[in-house]
Amino acid sequence: MSQLKFNSIQGHYLVKFFLLISFLLISARSFGQSPGNVSGTILDQSGSPIPGVSVSFKSIKKGTSTNEKGSYELQQLPEGKYQVIFSMIGYQSVALEVQVKNGANIVRNLVMKSSTQQMKEVNVAGRSKTQQANRQAYQVTAIDAKQLHNTTLNLAKALDRVAGVRIRESGGVGSRTEFSLNGFSGNQVKFFIDGIPMDNFGSSFDINNIPVNLAERLEVYKGVVPVSLGSDALGGAVNIITNSGRSNYLDASYSYGSFNTHRSSVNAGYTTAKGIVLNLNAYQNYSDNDYWVNTETQVDQYGTIERVKARRFHDGYRNEMIRFSAGVKGKSWADMLTLGLDLGQNKADIQNGVVMGDVYGARRTSGTLVMPSLKYLKKNLGLKGLDLNISGNFNLGHEKTIDTVNKQYNWLGQVVKDFSYGNSDIKGGERERMLYRYKNNNGIGTINLSYKLNDQHSFVINNTFNTFRRIGKDLLEEKDLYFERPQTTSKNVLGAAYRFDANERWNTTVFFKHYYQRSKAFINITGVDRPSNSDYGWSENNFSTTGYGLASTYFLGKDLQLRASYEHGVRVPESSELFGNVNTLTGNFSLKPESSENVNIGAIYTPAINNTHFFTIDAALLYRYSKDFIRPSLNAGNKYTLQRMVNLRDVDNTGIEANIRYRYKTAFNIGANVTYQNLRNQTKFEGGEGDKQSIIYGDRLPNMPYMYGNLDASYTFRNLMSKGDNLTVGYNLLYVHAYFEGWPSLGNKNEKYTIPEQYAHNANLLYSFAGGKYNLAMECLNLTDALLYDHYKLQKPSRSFNLKLRYFLFNKFK
16 A cells, blocks of 8 residues: 555644745735735726836835736835826826725726836836746747646646647556647757756756746746756756845645545745845645556456456655755845755555556656756846856755565456565565665856847847756665665856847847767676676766857837747757666666757737737747657566667657637637647658668657647636635646557557547636635536546556645735
8 A cells, every 4th residue: 555645744744834824924024914905907098917017105115016917015105195106118107096995995996097117117117027038039938927826727737738849647646747849859959947957957957847936937938948048958948037136025835636636835925124045845644545546457367358447555655855945146246146045855556667568566766956056146246247147056965766566456456466575584675675765966157248238139048957966875775785886977168149129120149159069888788688797897988069050030010029039959868768767667778869950930910909809919930850869768678667768760740730819808818829840750761771671760759649629718706705805716737639559560460559538628717806815716527537647558547636725925025
């Protein structure tokens, strides 16, 4: 049975976590309670919220600004009469008199009229950060994550709704997740948090366990990645922008759902008048993950196979994470300087391997994260327009894999074979006997220097250095010492870019990147199947290569934008691909770097009719031609199946994605997107020109969805019970077309394994009151209880229900 069933130990951790939330809630009251409060919402003449409106109380020199929902709030106001000025470039300023009384909550909503300012000023200042990100020359989609803060989604689930994106999971909460973007997947797509690479954050801090409340917005770069992100991404990147821009806020939530799933999070920030900055992000996840599966399994010791419906019985997961940073901002020597510390831990039962046929009943893993960090920003460094940004972190945590039970389980939780029966001296494990504790110590340092010469010419230089060292120890002391020798890599990516802004309509960026990696490992150097100690030795690889590209955009009008980009991209193998991950992936130290010619052409059209009906139409064409494409391959053994990354010499991909969205005022939203990608093997002669043509030449790559899409709709009833109370009813559909699990040209046509067509229906009900301070959400995922699959037909969770409570307080002082 699961090692992680909800018991007194788990309760102990939850109690500590909830005490932390309670402490912060009480602390919030200290700056939340005041003699008088003034709040409200600012809209334009079409009824849309206006972000960034300055709200100034003249006589006491206090103020704030509206958030992206157009809301503002100012607290701790002494009793009296005040003149409040509302101002925003592109709108007529408004002055109001407000009478504040002790203990009163004053609400002042406002509709601002457009002024005759130049269109350029209006567009830049009145546009949200999410809208600005979407208007870059790069093929990028920006998601306003704040719109999802009342849901129980993690970052992976939020990203799964973006055109071109497919999140592939091996199970429920905390399961292994693979991110796929326009045919590239896994390590081919890089992740960043506030521009800092997430390569070394470990298993305690991953998109499959990070709550969406941590993010302010998500930027998905497709194909070409800006030099400022400093990476060797081949197929794109995701930049998670956190709530660090807020001065004073508190966001606390708790949710409970099916399969005994508990999630809680606290995000808080405070900035003093002297510029001292404090930020805290903490979250917790727990789940038994005991959802139903329909599968074949061995039911007795003689190997009899039957199809059964059973609950997952050994799939518990829990993790806790705290991110804290402290520093200063607004100083002559630093616009921002923070020191941070990330602390995390996780424990996970392993229910199955790479395929459903590999069933475990006792195998498990655990891990910790201890990561100090530094961030430094200085604008106008001795020269106007010259900005310096430095960051660094180092992971001191460790991981552990435990496999000491010499038995074989089936999906009913029964032991079908006991290999130690009658002789306890026979030692083994479910897959491979081990009690292995290892450190993936990984450090990252980045330096970004940007210079804006004038309105037309700007430059960026970025250097990112990454170091990795794995060393482990068999705590059973049953393996030879050569297993404990360190495996190391060091990687450096240097990039430079130049941007030319010809005018308001047209800008172009050209860039250059240099990649270097050195790897060293103690491996089987003779290549024999059953190596002895003498077959092992040190091996070293060195890679050095270059990449380059450009991105350009042109505005045919204020509503129509054209974008085009090209990159010769390069990616060197990651440490997990070279050395394995100890669990489901075995290493391949002979992997070559992969490269790709990436072309993107797209257009965005955003018309509005009578300031009431708003449309967004976004379409893009893509082409990729990859050399030495790195992809997973299955290695089947007698007891289990593992993955191994291999190079495929020539692969191309021609695809299209489209997105359309309609909004009626601020009440009704509906949108849909679809992605088609034709990822094909173009390796005609695997052994060279004189070899026989490959039987899989021209085949679509296996185990890779090639057509999928999303549809979502929501309606908001505003001021339902009282002013500031909103009810939103939402629906979401995810569709995946059927695809082959293996190569289409191999095997009998009638006996091929196919991942069937899938529809996942989700519904939610969100109620927000007191101007968004208190929020209640109810969700149903997989509404029809459909069989959903991923990763070699691994089954995803059955129907589930979730309830979330959220408290949010935002107060930005000037």
